[in-house]
Amino acid sequence: MSVSALRQEFILHFGEMGSRWGINRTVGQVYALLFLADEPLCADDIVAALGFSRSNVSMALKELQSWNLVRLRHQQDDRREFFTTPDDFWEIVRTLINERRKREIDPTLTKLRELSMAEPDPTDRAAHARIAELRQLIEQMTRFHDDLARFETERLVAILNMGARLGRLVDGAGKLIPIRRSKPQSKG
Amino acid sequence: MSVSALRQEFILHFGEMGSRWGINRTVGQVYALLFLADEPLCADDIVAALGFSRSNVSMALKELQSWNLVRLRHQQDDRREFFTTPDDFWEIVRTLINERRKREIDPTLTKLRELSMAEPDPTDRAAHARIAELRQLIEQMTRFHDDLARFETERLVAILNMGARLGRLVDGAGKLIPIRRSKPQSKG
DNA sequence: TGTTGTTTTCAGAAATTACTGAAACAACGG
DNA sequence: CCGTTGTTTCAGTAATTTCTGAAAACAACA
Numbered sequence: 001m002s003v004s005a006l007r008q009e010f011i012l013h014f015g016e017m018g019s020r021w022g023i024n025r026t027v028g029q030v031y032a033l034l035f036l037a038d039e040p041l042c043a044d045d046i047v048a049a050l051g052f053s054r055s056n057v058s059m060a061l062k063e064l065q066s067w068n069l070v071r072l073r074h075q076q077d078d079r080r081e082f083f084t085t086p087d088d089f090w091e092i093v094r095t096l097i098n099e100r101r102k103r104e105i106d107p108t109l110t111k112l113r114e115l116s117m118a119e120p121d122p123t124d125r126a127a128h129a130r131i132a133e134l135r136q137l138i139e140q141m142t143r144f145h146d147d148l149a150r151f152e153t154e155r156l157v158a159i160l161n162m163g164a165r166l167g168r169l170v171d172g173a174g175k176l177i178p179i180r181r182s183k184p185q186s187k188g
Numbered sequence: 189m190s191v192s193a194l195r196q197e198f199i200l201h202f203g204e205m206g207s208r209w210g211i212n213r214t215v216g217q218v219y220a221l222l223f224l225a226d227e228p229l230c231a232d233d234i235v236a237a238l239g240f241s242r243s244n245v246s247m248a249l250k251e252l253q254s255w256n257l258v259r260l261r262h263q264q265d266d267r268r269e270f271f272t273t274p275d276d277f278w279e280i281v282r283t284l285i286n287e288r289r290k291r292e293i294d295p296t297l298t299k300l301r302e303l304s305m306a307e308p309d310p311t312d313r314a315a316h317a318r319i320a321e322l323r324q325l326i327e328q329m330t331r332f333h334d335d336l337a338r339f340e341t342e343r344l345v346a347i348l349n350m351g352a353r354l355g356r357l358v359d360g361a362g363k364l365i366p367i368r369r370s371k372p373q374s375k376g
Numbered sequence: 377t378g379t380t381g382t383t384t385t386c387a388g389a390a391a392t393t394a395c396t397g398a399a400a401c402a403a404c405g406g
Numbered sequence: 407c408c409g410t411t412g413t414t415t416c417a418g419t420a421a422t423t424t425c426t427g428a429a430a431a432c433a434a435c436a
Contacts, residue, residue, distance in 0.1 A: 006312045013299045020292050036315040053396050089325050104208050111201045124194045127224040137277050140348060147351035158358040160328060163335035170346040241426045
């Protein structure tokens with residue numbers, strides 16, 4: 001299978017960026033190919049298009065599945081497995097954020113909770129406090145993420161588009177400006 | 189220099205997570221050590237604490253400087269360079285986001301802009317459209333980030349703490365709900 | 377200028393990660 | 407049960423990244 005110059009360049013870019021994104025070249029290229037593909041592809045299509053070994057493609061697909069970045073499809077009267085990426089870009093964004101959080105943040109949060117349990121040695125007073133502060137910061141951010149993740153896409157996009165106007169909700173000292181008839185609130 | 193059990197565990201964790209975060213073990217451990225340190229450390233302190241070679245520590249410090257994650261300090265009557273991490277956690281968060289964006293997103297945005305310039309081959313119509321859509325999505329998100337990045341920390345934290353209440357600003361169809369007496373606004 | 381204390385560079389060694397081909401495995405139709 | 411078609415596993419190899427020690431470069435100063 002031949003790949004147009006446009007696709008080629010996109011695919012190669014994803015391959016190169018892969019290492020920065022925490023995936024390898026093969027995974028990056030396979031994802032890019034599927035992302036642009038006009039119809040679902042099977043493993044051998046991918047081998048034909050990219051020239052990796054069959055087993056490498058198999059590994060890459062497994063990795064992409066573990067990231068929830070591809071969907072598996074079966075076609076009528078065909079035993080082969082076909083793969084696509086979701087059509088909805090916002091779904092892809094959500095998936096990426098969730099998976100990265102799972103891999104890059106959650107294990108550290110667990111560790112920080114564990115560490116801030118134990119009563120510190122007197123010489124570690126400051127370090128212990130700093131660990132607790134980091135834990136609180138991460139908890140605050142993940143709580144925010146949990147809140148946003150519940151919104152439907154429309155609402156998220158609307159908030160995104162508010163951009164700088166969000167600042168008007170809050171005064172410079174971090175106090176909420178009352179919206180409609182709710183009571184003013186001060187921060188923790 | 190000996191390191192307490194608490195610090196040790198924190199440092200080892202950062203070393204292990206390093207590869208997921210796009211830095212290597214040495215860089216992760218050096219950062220963790222500095223993060224918990226009660227006072228600025230020089231390169232030899234780090235060698236003594238972690239047991240890496242002097243040159244490896246030098247590389248790691250250079251890498252951390254390229255990430256803007258450490259501050260360089262000089263002490264009275266001492267030629268050596270001492271390093272610290274910023275005290276302000278939110279500053280660290282901003283730095284991390286900025287640097288990751290610079291490394292993981294901006295190059296791709298540049299590439300996508302380049303690719304969506306060229307007039308596509310007829311067979312690439314759909315792929316071209318998908319690239320353009322991806323470009324727009326990333327532009328929308330980076331624009332949002334630019335907006336938020338201008339806020340002072342107080343304001344950001346207040347927005348973070350609003351969490352789920354942000355959803356009330358916007359109705360289910362993505363329309364802004366008028367705040368106070370401003371005119372209703374519709375999106376894009 | 378030379379001396380001393382420091383940081384940086386760099387070529388190669390060590391460790392890790394990515395990739396391959398061959399074999400094992402699974403599902404299905406005769 | 408066998409053969410066909412497709413997927414996965416795995417041991418070994420290739421490629422890449424990390425780390426080191428030695429040497430070079432640098433900066434401050436007598």
